[in-house]
Every structure is written in C-alpha cells, then in structure tokens.
Amino acid sequence: MTPDANASPDVVTLGEVMVRLSPPYDVPLEAAAALRPDTGGSEFGMAGALARLGTHVAWVSKLPDSPPGRLIYHAGCLHGIDMSYVVWAPLARNGRGGPPRQGSGSSPSARTGLYFVEYLRERGRITVRYDRERSAVTELAADEVQWPIFRSAKLVHLSGITPALSGSCAELVQRAVAEAKAGGAAVSFDLNYRSLLWPPQQARRALEPLLSSATLLIATRTDLLTVFGITGEPQTLAREVRRRFGCEVAAITLGPDGAIVWDGARLYEWVGVPCEEVDRFVAGDCFAAGLIDGFLRGDLELGVKRGGAMAALKHTIPGDMFWADEGDISRVRPGGAGPWSAP
Secondary structure, three states, rough: OOOOOOOOEEEEEEOOOOEEEEOOOOHHHHHOOOOOEEEOOOOHHHHHHOOOOOOOOEEOOOEEEOHHHHHHHHHHHHHOOOOOOOOEEOOOOOOOOOOOOOOOOOOOOOOOOOOEEEEEEEEEEEEEEEEEEOHHHHHHHHOOOOOOHHHHEEEEEOOOOOOHHHHHHHHHHHHHHHHHHHHHEEEEEEOOOOOOOOOOOHHHHHHHHHHOOOEEEEEEHHHHHHHHHOOOOOOHHHHHHHHOOOOEEOOOOHHHHOEEEEOOOEEEEEOOOOOOOOOOOHHHHHHHHHHHHHHHHHOOHHHHHHHHHHHHHHHOOOOOOOOOOOOHHHHOOOOOOOOOOOO
C-alpha cells in the first residue's frame, strides 16, 4: 500500500533502524567472504508488517544522507511505510522529509547504526553484535519532530529499545507519550528489553512510568522477570501486568508456546505453530503488528490470531522484514476447527 501523502497516518512509531549485516547460515562472521545487508529495527519492523495489512503507518526518526541512510529510506517505502516524516541529517530537504539529494553533503558525525547477526545452527547459537553508538537518531532534536501527527494518530507505538539509546531518545519517547495522550491517541508499548543496551535496574526506572501510560502493553515473560521480577503462569502474568500498570490490554508473548492477551473481560490465547526456524528476529514485532491491527478494528480475537500467524511466518523469512501478505497469513492454521485449523 502506498500511503496517501495528504492523509494523517493512523499509526505513528518512533525509533532507530540499523543496517543488519549477516554472513551465510552456519558461517562464522570472521570467516565470511560476504555479508548480506538488510534493515533492522523493532519499530521499523512492526511498521512494515502493519503497513502490509493496509494500515497507514508512519515511522519517525533521523537518517544520515548517505548510502546506508538511503537504503533504509527506500526499504521503508518498499514495505509501504510512510517515510515522509523522517528527518535527514544535517537538515530535512523539505517540510516533510522526502528522499535526499545525492551529493548534498551531511554532518560528519551522522551515521547509521550497524548490527551483525551470526547464525551458527550447528552449534545452537545466535550471536548479535551492535555498532550503533552515536547513530543519527540520537541526534534527533525535539523541535525537528512533527508532533501534530502523534496527536492526530489513532495509535502511537513505542518500545523499550529507543529510551535505552540515549538521554535525548528517552526524552523523545516521553514526549511522544505525552503528545499521544493529549490528542486522545492510544499508546501501545513493547517492553523489548535489550541487555546489551542497559542493565535491568536502569531499564526498570526508565520504563515503569512509560508502561503506566500504555493502553496496550506487550512483553515477553522473560523480560517481565528480568526487568520487573514478575513471575507466574501466563494467565497470571497477563492479569498482573494489567493490574500493575493499568493498561487496557496486556499481551504476554511466550515464544514457541504462543501468546496470552487479557483485556479485563476476556482471555485470548494463541497456541504456537511448529515451524522450521530460518530467522526469528522481529517475530515479536510482527505479533505486535497483528495485535495492533485487531485492536484498531475493535476485534482483539482477530488481532491475536493475525499476530500469532505473522510471528510464526516471520520465523520462516530471512532478514528483519515481514515479506508476506494476507494470503500467507490466512494459511497459518493452528489446531482446531475452522479456517485457522491445521491442514
């Protein structure tokens, strides 16, 4: 779907995208003769998956005017993300971003973050290495962001990764929540704890106030234990998260066991779908996209089914983006009768 340039986005998200570099499967990074480039980022991956469901979703960030920055920009456009609110370093080319002009120059400090993913399946190991310090998004200033779109959106989606990047990024996330609330927009927040970015105690102090402002809160049971010390069976976790943070909807993702969603009146469950894992990155963000789609439609049951199916599909797709459509999603069928049952 190509976003309508004259329409306000229904969903707005804010975050970083890195260029992901991966050697072939089962080839150690130091032995690789070639690396596959891709785009990688939690909010960006969610936006791409949600755009494929037909939602007008905008991604807000800052990119350097460089080949890696343009790679990210064009990847977003390819997946149907509204990239018109991207700020280009050192300056936006026009009032709504737009593709940069080659040869226009850029700040020497502006850079795109990198991360390296090494899949050694024979050794049962996935290794991630970041090179993202001082990436362009950490230079994004509040006065460069077009805040009215956060107020006019139906939903603003954020994650616990962005506040970990820098003090200024943490302030931007706080501002995004405040703007969404001022405009009456729902806020979805994915806890998304990253131990390579900050320790649990620091994450807890920074994220607790943000989670308490969420309408829709998504977390893995592992992250809830690590950051907040919350334990229990999945149903207990969902109820405790909703009680503790005051969110309207609490979603607990359970890896291969699926997900549990509790809205205070009904418990929704997705049973995991067995699949051969090719690449698990951004599977949780694909679940978030499906859940958000259902939430916006007023149909959480549909959202849980779509999100679960999209997460399962993502495990079979290499890279960090969701290369699938409605037809692919409808063919993912966990046990039981009906259109979602196993073939």
